[in-house]
Amino acid sequence: MSMSIPGTASTAQGLSRTGQAPVTVLRFAQRIWRFSRPLMFPAAIVLVWSAASAYGWVSPKILPSPVTIAETFWDMLAGGDISANLGISLIRVAKGFVVGGSLGLALGVAMGFSRTVEIWIGPLFRTVSQVPSLVWIPLLMQLFGIDEMLKLVIMVKACLIPIAITSSEGIRNIPGQYLEVAQVLALSRRSRIVNIILPGALPSIFNGLRQGLSHVWVSLVIVEMMVSAEGIGYLMSWGRLIFQLDVVIVCMILVGVIGFSLDFGLQRLEARCLRWRGTGAS
Amino acid sequence: MTARTVWSERWRGAVLPAGILVLWSVATYDGWVRDDVLITPWRTLAPLGDAAIRGDLIDGIVASAVRFTEGALLGITLGLILGVVLGLSHRTDRAVGPSFHAIRQIAIFAWVPLLTAWFGNGDFGKVVFIALGAFYPVVMGTYEGICSVPPHLREIGQLYCFGPWRLLRRIILPAAVPSIVGALQLALIFSWLATIGAEYLMGGASPGIGTFVMGAREMLRTDIVLLGVTVIAAWGFLLNSLLRAGSRRVLRWRDAAS
Numbered sequence: 001m002s003m004s005i006p007g008t009a010s011t012a013q014g015l016s017r018t019g020q021a022p023v024t025v026l027r028f029a030q031r032i033w034r035f036s037r038p039l040m041f042p043a044a045i046v047l048v049w050s051a052a053s054a055y056g057w058v059s060p061k062i063l064p065s066p067v068t069i070a071e072t073f074w075d076m077l078a079g080g081d082i083s084a085n086l087g088i089s090l091i092r093v094a095k096g097f098v099v100g101g102s103l104g105l106a107l108g109v110a111m112g113f114s115r116t117v118e119i120w121i122g123p124l125f126r127t128v129s130q131v132p133s134l135v136w137i138p139l140l141m142q143l144f145g146i147d148e149m150l151k152l153v154i155m156v157k158a159c160l161i162p163i164a165i166t167s168s169e170g171i172r173n174i175p176g177q178y179l180e181v182a183q184v185l186a187l188s189r190r191s192r193i194v195n196i197i198l199p200g201a202l203p204s205i206f207n208g209l210r211q212g213l214s215h216v217w218v219s220l221v222i223v224e225m226m227v228s229a230e231g232i233g234y235l236m237s238w239g240r241l242i243f244q245l246d247v248v249i250v251c252m253i254l255v256g257v258i259g260f261s262l263d264f265g266l267q268r269l270e271a272r273c274l275r276w277r278g279t280g281a282s
Numbered sequence: 283m284t285a286r287t288v289w290s291e292r293w294r295g296a297v298l299p300a301g302i303l304v305l306w307s308v309a310t311y312d313g314w315v316r317d318d319v320l321i322t323p324w325r326t327l328a329p330l331g332d333a334a335i336r337g338d339l340i341d342g343i344v345a346s347a348v349r350f351t352e353g354a355l356l357g358i359t360l361g362l363i364l365g366v367v368l369g370l371s372h373r374t375d376r377a378v379g380p381s382f383h384a385i386r387q388i389a390i391f392a393w394v395p396l397l398t399a400w401f402g403n404g405d406f407g408k409v410v411f412i413a414l415g416a417f418y419p420v421v422m423g424t425y426e427g428i429c430s431v432p433p434h435l436r437e438i439g440q441l442y443c444f445g446p447w448r449l450l451r452r453i454i455l456p457a458a459v460p461s462i463v464g465a466l467q468l469a470l471i472f473s474w475l476a477t478i479g480a481e482y483l484m485g486g487a488s489p490g491i492g493t494f495v496m497g498a499r500e501m502l503r504t505d506i507v508l509l510g511v512t513v514i515a516a517w518g519f520l521l522n523s524l525l526r527a528g529s530r531r532v533l534r535w536r537d538a539a540s
Contacts (some may be wrong), residue, residue, distance in 0.1 A: 045381075062400065123295030124302075130522060131515045134479055138499045139511045142319060218389040222540035225394065225483060233392075240395035248395045256388035 091150025112171025166208030348508030353412025365424025423465020
């Protein structure tokens, strides 16, 4: 952060002539101010929100107070509601992501390497990929019932497509010089794939994996809200059904936090796997 | 590549869908799968023969299109306003930006239960939800577009002593147009998806193409479900190609200039 507040910066400069100590104090105050500024707005909202429920401007049924939400969160955590439902959802996500991810990678690699596969499968794949998973849900409910199979199919479909698209593009768009290097070095086919093509395609594969994982999470929450007897999405729609909006809000926050953490985890993994890029010639 | 190879490639691309269609026809015709699970492809259009179903379908399409338009307009307007404010005022950006990004982490579909509690599951609740779907991409795109306006363009405005309003209208917004157009494209796609999602998830009595499909599913009418999903998918394809053509047209000046 190199930005500074015009007013305080000039004051700091003015003071620096008179002595050293006030400057450090001011710097410190500036740093605290910079750090806390993003928190001001949410703090103000929470304040107004608390006041609104304390003075009864809105019914606590419609907008539970922040304190109620925190208490509900604690109760749900201690009572095991959160761990049980979140656990089920996360296991589902893991299954969907592993199955869909490996199918997507296999398809993407095949389409990226082989022009024949691309010619035969590509057009159908691109047409199907234009229709989002959500649209298919009623039809898939007819085909697969409303049990685990339905969730798996939807999650697999949701992550297969971005992963297949990005990995095939990543393989196809390897810079020509890299392939020339491989030719000059007379690398074997195996070594060319392992040492040149896969590392070269890794950034776009990771891009697809991240998109895929976030699609898996969102589509699972949707399906759980529609048809499920357990899971975080179910917990949310159950909270709505009995008009416990504190439960609903706690679940919404959890959906956001989990979605963010899943993406963050993959981002860290990507940074680890692609560390060579920072030091390499590119 | 000769025209002949292009054609033969196209034919090969059509083999797989055709094969699936044949397999599907045989499977349903020979009774490998139950009738209420999957029907023969050519019976997809059969429900159109029934005047009542045809009427429901058309009513649904019209209601959804109206809802889509209202929600998209509302979301785009609010999104443009917030995007411009965040892009122009660094103070507001630093105060509100982090909260905006934190809230954006919540998938929009997770808002459905809360929105139905606040606004009901009728038309209004659905329109608010669709607006939310359109809102995020517009804020992001407008904000990024304005932040990436080259400083020398702003300086030209200052040179001509433009007031803030003229600077915004004559320099900043035109320079941000490519990014805003991209955002509007995304916003309309999201609105379409949110329209369908709202109708699937919220239910309610108000008509809509999604409600039509879900109603048919409850009555185990797979033929109507298939017809409805086909209509929804066709709507998506149409919207996609219209948007692509539209954005090419709007951005023609940029390509011509460069």
